[in-house]
Amino acid sequence: MTFYRDALLGDASNKVVSFTSSMEEDRLIVNEVIDVLVAHVKHLISMELIPPESGNKILTALDNLSRNTDELFKISAEDVHEAIEIYLRNTLGGEAGWLPLGRSRNDHVVAALRLKTKKLVIECVGEILKLRKLLIEKAHQNLETLLPLATHLQLAQISTVAHYLMYIEEMLRDFTNILYYTLSDFIDKSPLGSGAIAGTTVPIDRFELAKLLGFKGLVYNTLYATSSRDFISVTASIITSLSVALSRVAEDFIIWATSQFNYIEPPSSHLATSSMMPHKKNLVSMEVLRAWGGEAIGHLAAILSVIKSVPSGYNLDLQEVTKHLLRLLLNSIEALTIFRDFIKYMEFKDKVLNEEVQKYLLTVTDLAEHISMKYHIPYRDTHKEVASVIKKLGTTDINLICFELSKKLGINAEDLLKVVKPENVLRTRKVVGSPNPQLMLLTIKESEKLLDNDCSRYSALVEELGILNECK
Amino acid sequence: MTFYRDALLGDASNKVVSFTSSMEEDRLIVNEVIDVLVAHVKHLISMELIPPESGNKILTALDNLSRNTDELFKISAEDVHEAIEIYLRNTLGGEAGWLPLGRSRNDHVVAALRLKTKKLVIECVGEILKLRKLLIEKAHQNLETLLPLATHLQLAQISTVAHYLMYIEEMLRDFTNILYYTLSDFIDKSPLGSGAIAGTTVPIDRFELAKLLGFKGLVYNTLYATSSRDFISVTASIITSLSVALSRVAEDFIIWATSQFNYIEPPSSHLATSSMMPHKKNLVSMEVLRAWGGEAIGHLAAILSVIKSVPSGYNLDLQEVTKHLLRLLLNSIEALTIFRDFIKYMEFKDKVLNEEVQKYLLTVTDLAEHISMKYHIPYRDTHKEVASVIKKLGTTDINLICFELSKKLGINAEDLLKVVKPENVLRTRKVVGSPNPQLMLLTIKESEKLLDNDCSRYSALVEELGILNECK
């Protein structure tokens, strides 16, 4: 079918049309395209720019169509916009021809895409909020569950499960906020009424039309409105940064689930077996999430590379960008639900973690700080003394190290032995944000408040969209 | 030299140390590293955690060092942190050993990096603001300078130079705001006092220490503070999105500077000649800016790929990320100055642009809209009628097309001929954001106000930093 091109260019080979067509990708935005058209036609009627009877017939037909969009995809067309016009022409005849007055695909496709992006970003925020709630709850239950933390994958300092989980929560909080910001200042703006690039002589009230669709503002300049995909590159960037940040968490869990670490018991549903090796329990969900970080980088690189150095004004290159953005958003939403399911049902193995803390040198830094402060020895010297003793003894028994230091520095051994006890160590960490259970409790309280605020904002957004979706 | 490792590991081969050392890259953040140390020592003194005399000697030595950092880079060290300790030890002896109390490189390096990023982001915003000012001024002077705009690089609609320039301005405005947002909510937060990963028993007041360095807030969780590089991936993403957006503008100028388009006269300083071909004038600055969009993608991909799936907690992988962020920021700042220089001194060739508008079909859409609205013909039918006439006549003479349409549709030819005059067309575009000179003037006024706000915010930031730097 060759509706648009007929008069000027005539028929075209199917091969090329199918190569340049976006019909397949348009499935994901067809509802938004129809919503935009409905608003457009309503506005044309209210501005008395088209005959009201024709306008109303079109609205009825669009309403029918919106309930059964499958029909559209049986039509061979350049894109969903053309398919809809063909459908309307078949249904209504010539009156359907009022639809495109004052509208270009250039402003309409990007409007639909902004609406879809808005919905998906809100959905993504919703998932983040649920995950944050879970993290706070689980942290609350694990204020004192010891967890040895590593830097460079080498054991570093003693910490708690709460501390680890609240690190993820704070990260997700930062991403919540920048997603809200991106939504309000980059995505949620109407490009409608911009024509193909330089506006239209049809006297559309762009503010009114924007309001009909719930847009919070305008992309003013009509060239910017039709041509720019900065809202896509920025949104994709943030989603990718989040995906990459979460790939680190997936890596933590994969390592902690090894036989050698054995820190956690993953939920059975996240494990897979081997078709050959009868004993294998592989933490596959976290592997796919780790890989997703890499795939996200690829989608972002695609978006940016496609946009790079395309002349200003709409070019069909920009059509190819859409699928990568939607893939990024849809997969990230799914990834967040999988993370939540995992964290909800996995268990930290207290017994193993407690043994681990005994087995390795995890409180030696606290010891060195104690010696430096209490016995007035510059920290660098203390540090070197302790290191020498560790080297000399070649042990991971912290008590032996205390005795040796006591001897060497003429310090009371009891004082040192008391300091290095895991249960004491945590309480001597007085800095905000540390795993000290008392301070962590305050952090949790504060985080709950911030989460409540973010949830209220979310509720307002979903209500506006008419989506039923509970926060948390 | 092997200062840190001595006691535990002994000497190491130079080859490996130099491979893992960050000394070369640390040149760019050495001042910030010293600033952080100064604040740290002041805080230790004020909290009575170290002997004040020792503390003050260290402060004096750091002050001296800050005025001649070259000395540091003669020291062979793992990084600038070690080099500074070696320097202080050489200068002050054992008392220098009080410096590292309650500090890890993990919290200090990221604090220095946040300070440096903050400065560079502010500098970048400053350059954007200057460019926006120039664009507004030049737009003001070119409200009526005709410019044919293309979609798909095929001539589309008539527009003006002001419209084109203000598209860039609105884009830069959006990036100004998200950079401000990223600054306040991602970058400008203190990680200090977090120890290596799980805090310290040294009772540092993290809020006080943050205040000393002008940080606006805290990264609370100490694991998040020391381990996360999300502020880098987000900042790098936005800078890359901006660079990619600007590569499109560079492409416009390169195309407009061809002999065939001949729309603009680039400033001679942006041209280069050929060593072989005596007649060549190549617009090389815009080519480098176009390429920069691609290089930025590369730096961003490096940052994200390095971070991807690194375990939580500091790993040396993260050190490798820094150079890509700083390269992105420094080059983008330079790119903005080059753009500004170009736009300031380039000229739009009015005469050519006016001829272009006569030569090609640029007002045919306005004509079709006029016919549809005035003579009540559905737009799709009007569109097809006009297209058929264009096909039939095979002309780019808009007047001939008017006559033919007048005949075919029984419409007065004069009415049509009047409509398609470039000078009339612009005024019939009534939608906000279109090139209509009257509406564009309002847009410019509004943009000036928004720019003023952004400049005030900028002035406050640079004043705080003690940098002398005028907005605009």
Add this chain to the structure above:
Amino acid sequence: MTFYRDALLGDASNKVVSFTSSMEEDRLIVNEVIDVLVAHVKHLISMELIPPESGNKILTALDNLSRNTDELFKISAEDVHEAIEIYLRNTLGGEAGWLPLGRSRNDHVVAALRLKTKKLVIECVGEILKLRKLLIEKAHQNLETLLPLATHLQLAQISTVAHYLMYIEEMLRDFTNILYYTLSDFIDKSPLGSGAIAGTTVPIDRFELAKLLGFKGLVYNTLYATSSRDFISVTASIITSLSVALSRVAEDFIIWATSQFNYIEPPSSHLATSSMMPHKKNLVSMEVLRAWGGEAIGHLAAILSVIKSVPSGYNLDLQEVTKHLLRLLLNSIEALTIFRDFIKYMEFKDKVLNEEVQKYLLTVTDLAEHISMKYHIPYRDTHKEVASVIKKLGTTDINLICFELSKKLGINAEDLLKVVKPENVLRTRKVVGSPNPQLMLLTIKESEKLLDNDCSRYSALVEELGILNECK
């Protein structure tokens, strides 16, 4: 359905299984998976490792399945391997259980993937060969069709259409050869018989099994065989480099199709119209091809970022890589057919090209070289003389420049005027590979021979695969 996991782990939630499942992507390799299983079972029978009756029943069932694979995708399974076992168990009962002896999914999936990659790479080479043939033919027809070539998009030297087309041909020739190389030395090697990672005690003859599937060699080390995806990253890299190289050709055509250049007449089927602007003819196929270069970069970045730093041995991350490779190959094959269709039916506008050559300074370099060589003036001085004259006269009339130079240097004007004639210029270019029609004819003859060789190799490959596919 939870076939593999039943005994060890029991049932799992659908959500997680569907997240980690590869069923959807496996559609593309299901035939190859079955082929591999058929070979595996045949080998087990011939080695007397399983009961021949059971083996033969399995072979029959697999044969049936291969003719209707849709059934498989109704089965809920982790992947196509599990689905096939479920299918066979449902069909044959317990005897089906002989299938997995001595086989892991780890060696089988990568074997199937290598077979699929092999086929697609050969298909891709086939498309390249057809395009090369077309380019040679069209070049032959356009040995003397003038074409001004630009550097920096600024007109540089006079050339011919044949010269331009043969540039693409030589490029494609290089890619043909490296694809052949990658095929034989990276892709076409059997990983079968490697077990999960460290082999199997089932005495499989890996060479025999490889031969059954037409593999040219072995990936020897079983860890390398099951874990490495280097053949994917290398293949993807080369396909991406090719896609990026071709995006430059797409850009050339887009620019040449502008009204301002007007060098070519694209085939109507590659153009699209506007839904709003009645006059537009947009070269959309080339825009999608240009964008494809960027998308390819994204798929490659995804592949590399996913693989980066995954531990050796199979990890599920590697499953996520497959779809990006197949997308790269399938799209590139389609892209090549679109390029061929375009080049076949597009026309170079001789008249415009001839005028262009008169209109601009294109033979001025040939002039400078002539003066330097004939009148013994160092080239740098000649170059500067000519440049000064161009600057002084500010003309693009080469004749005026000849007269002025004649005056200035005391040289006979006739001699210069003769030199700068386009028809003369080409013949004075004596270097191999230049557009000189006589030399170009030799190049074409040589290229035909090389193409014939490459086609013979291709024919041998497709015959082996039993695919009917003619070269050229």
Add this chain to the structure above:
Amino acid sequence: MTFYRDALLGDASNKVVSFTSSMEEDRLIVNEVIDVLVAHVKHLISMELIPPESGNKILTALDNLSRNTDELFKISAEDVHEAIEIYLRNTLGGEAGWLPLGRSRNDHVVAALRLKTKKLVIECVGEILKLRKLLIEKAHQNLETLLPLATHLQLAQISTVAHYLMYIEEMLRDFTNILYYTLSDFIDKSPLGSGAIAGTTVPIDRFELAKLLGFKGLVYNTLYATSSRDFISVTASIITSLSVALSRVAEDFIIWATSQFNYIEPPSSHLATSSMMPHKKNLVSMEVLRAWGGEAIGHLAAILSVIKSVPSGYNLDLQEVTKHLLRLLLNSIEALTIFRDFIKYMEFKDKVLNEEVQKYLLTVTDLAEHISMKYHIPYRDTHKEVASVIKKLGTTDINLICFELSKKLGINAEDLLKVVKPENVLRTRKVVGSPNPQLMLLTIKESEKLLDNDCSRYSALVEELGILNECK
């Protein structure tokens, strides 16, 4: 200084010139640029195209210059080509002006770049060969050193250190060969004599000139020769694929060096300590190598994104690509030396590895295969039986599992207990490429032969280049 642009354009602002200048990056290729010029001038003399005395003076000056290139970089110039002409003009006066006859920067810069790439690729191959030699030697010494291998980071099958090391060796062998291929068919071809884009009227014998510089062939088409950077994208792709593959090996070592795994003892020189935590031994060299995989992806993405959709013919965008290629090559060479140093001096901890093999279920697959083959039970059923027993007993004691299976299946327990002994298991793996020490020895012998071939080829290449460099 403004040498080239003087006559046509006059002076330019320093800011823009410095922005577009490549002087800094040209440091890396200055010797190759001079080599190319020397060959060019020699050829002009031998073809009697320039006065021999002038030519010889230029040759002498270039020879002097090559011994002290620092002088060049004091000259302000667009690039090293202009700087050399300025230097020669200052030294020789007007006669220096013969140099540029028949040469463009477009063919000369890419010739120099190809020479430099050739040298670095050969250097890279040299490092790979040395690493392969070491791997073979160390494998030979560890034919029987047990190593548990994991898939999904979960223990999978018993293997040996030799098996692991020879996996890396086979991978490096594949990369050796494709680098040799890329060298001969992509890189080592002369673009000289191509002029700016469409050749030159100066009758250069391109074959002769290529021979003078040791190029193995020609890039024929002059447009292809001057404009294409496919040899860069292909070379960069392969180096990146290699870097990514090696990042997986780095990850293995990082994990194996944790306290929890404790499989290896890294050389002390590859470890770093903490400035705060006295006990830390961080495997930093492997972290930087792991990160390098990510950085390589970034450089490749930069190269491809910059090239994407740049019009055919030289554009200054291409200049920006060079630094990323050279960075890739130089860093990869260094990375390979660090890997070699690490592997040479690290130790596998036999005792720990032996205990590990007892501690976990590593021979259970061998057991299941044994039962299936000896007692004629379909493998799927055997697999499920064994899995059920593992689940039921919840043990990692393989003997208990044998007893239970013996009971359940009515099989002699002794037979099973014999099978699962690690020392027996390896010998029952009869497939080529498995860790079976006897088969591995054959593999090693074969690999030594292949390495010898690759070394001979390397020796021939370095001899040709006049570089003293021993293989291995």
